Amino acid sequence: MPIAWVGRRQIERREIAIVTTCSLSIISAPIVALLWIIVFDSTGFDQLVFESAFTTIGPALTVALFSGLVGMFLYDVNRSVWIGGVVFLASTAFLRGARATMETCAAC
Numbered sequence: 001m002p003i004a005w006v007g008r009r010q011i012e013r014r015e016i017a018i019v020t021t022c023s024l025s026i027i028s029a030p031i032v033a034l035l036w037i038i039v040f041d042s043t044g045f046d047q048l049v050f051e052s053a054f055t056t057i058g059p060a061l062t063v064a065l066f067s068g069l070v071g072m073f074l075y076d077v078n079r080s081v082w083i084g085g086v087v088f089l090a091s092t093a094f095l096r097g098a099r100a101t102m103e104t105c106a107a108c
Contacts, residue, residue: 064088
């Protein structure tokens with residue numbers, strides 16, 4: 001069921017749902033990263049793996065998995081893989097940028 005028109009193309013509810021889900025996933029990546037850091041520090045696993053595994057890669061994979069599952073529910077498998085990949089890359093860039101900003105501010 002179309003909600004609005006953009007040029008000749010209709011915007012459907014599932015497109016709005018997937019854009020909202022992906023946006024919220026990327027925005028929530030720092031919170032997920034904080035949870036990963038707390039879990040890894042409390043269990044002692046932070047001594048076994050390199051730091052970016054639980055500060056960048058793990059949280060980005062978590063939010064990408066969530067977006068991919070929602071994409072699989074709304075679309076097909078091929079599109080859900082693309083959705084998960086794009087969210088993974090975007091959240092990785094977002095987390096690396098946030099980490100670089102924090103390190104720069106800590107050095108001042």
